[in-house]
Amino acid sequence: MSRLxxxxxxDLNDEQRELYESIAGGDRAxxxxxxxxxxxxxxxxxxxxxxxxxxxxxxxxxxxxxxRFGCGLSSLVREVAILAVAAHRRSPFEWWAHEPIGRRAGLxxxxxxxxxxGETPSFDDETATATYAFCKALIAGGRPEDASYEAVRDALGxxxxxxxxxxxxxxxxxxxxxxxxxxxxxxxxxxPF
Numbered sequence: 001m002s003r004l005x006x007x008x009x010x011d012l013n014d015e016q017r018e019l020y021e022s023i024a025g026g027d028r029a030x031x032x033x034x035x036x037x038x039x040x041x042x043x044x045x046x047x048x049x050x051x052x053x054x055x056x057x058x059x060x061x062x063x064x065x066x067x068r069f070g071c072g073l074s075s076l077v078r079e080v081a082i083l084a085v086a087a088h089r090r091s092p093f094e095w096w097a098h099e100p101i102g103r104r105a106g107l108x109x110x111x112x113x114x115x116x117x118g119e120t121p122s123f124d125d126e127t128a129t130a131t132y133a134f135c136k137a138l139i140a141g142g143r144p145e146d147a148s149y150e151a152v153r154d155a156l157g158x159x160x161x162x163x164x165x166x167x168x169x170x171x172x173x174x175x176x177x178x179x180x181x182x183x184x185x186x187x188x189x190x191x192p193f
Contacts, residue, residue, distance in 0.1 A: 004181040006042025007051050015054035023047050023061055027069040034097040035186060044186045045093040046174040063170055071163040075105035077131045077156070081167050083107075083115045084135040089175035095192040096185045116192070127155040131164065138168045 012020055023029075023043060024036050035044065042048055050057030068078070079102035086094035099112060107115070114121035120136075123129045130151040137144035153161050177183070185191055 002182050002184070004049060004052075004183065006038055006040060007048055009041045012051065016051045019051055019054045019058050019061070022058065023050070027065050031069070033101050038187055045097065045183060046177050049177045049181050049183065060170075060173065063166070064174075067163065067167045067170055071167075073156070073160060073163050073167065074127070075101070076107070076125065076128055077160075077164070078167060079105045079107065080115070080121075080128050080131050081135045081164060082171050083112075084132060085139060085168055085171040085175060087115050087118050088139045089172065089179070090193045091171075091175040091178060092184045092191045092193050093178055093186075094171060094175060096189055099192065130155045134161075134164065135168055138165065139172075 007016065007020075009017065009020060020043065028036055036047065037043055043051065047061070050061055067073075071078075073081075079098055082094065082098045083102050085091070086098060095116070102112065102115075107121075111121040111123065120132060121128075123132070130148075134144055134148045134152040137148050149161070152164065156164060
């Protein structure tokens with residue numbers, strides 16, 4: 001049971017409403033990869049928690065929008081990293097939201113199953129292989145080994161490394177918010193973990 005009730009649009013103050021509109025009416029809504037609201041209008045997943053502090057919530061959601069819709073990482077690289085974080089953190093919402101996106105990005109059943117189990121998937125794409133190894137090192141904590149860093153730098157460039165590190169940090173932050181407030185999948189959806 002969530003530690004936070006869904007914040008319905010009619011109960012929001014002006015700052016919260018502005019943030020709500022930027023999430024529910026922004027790039028995420030146009031992308032339509034997953035539903036953003038419950039039947040009562042409250043935001044799903046981490047987005048409801050962001051409304052608690054609109055100043056911080058807006059900064060966080062802006063980073064997320066930049067990562068999802070503005071950076072140079074391919075959709076395959078992005079989804080490999082997100083699903084690696086979701087599996088490591090056992091984050092039901094992140095997995096629920098991103099498994100279908102990962103499939104559209106080109107992940108097959110065996111790769112999805114390996115990611116879900118925290119195992120190294122078999123990729124034909126060397127960039128995806130380098131991405132997963134680097135993300136596993138980041139997720140484990142500490143400084144990635146030189147070989148892992150060099151492989152992902154060669155595959156993505158320095159800007160891609162910066163974007164990938166930020167992506168892993170962002171989705172880890174979202175997982176921590178959802179863990180703290182005990183936020184799972186939207187009502188009526190089965191938990192993937």
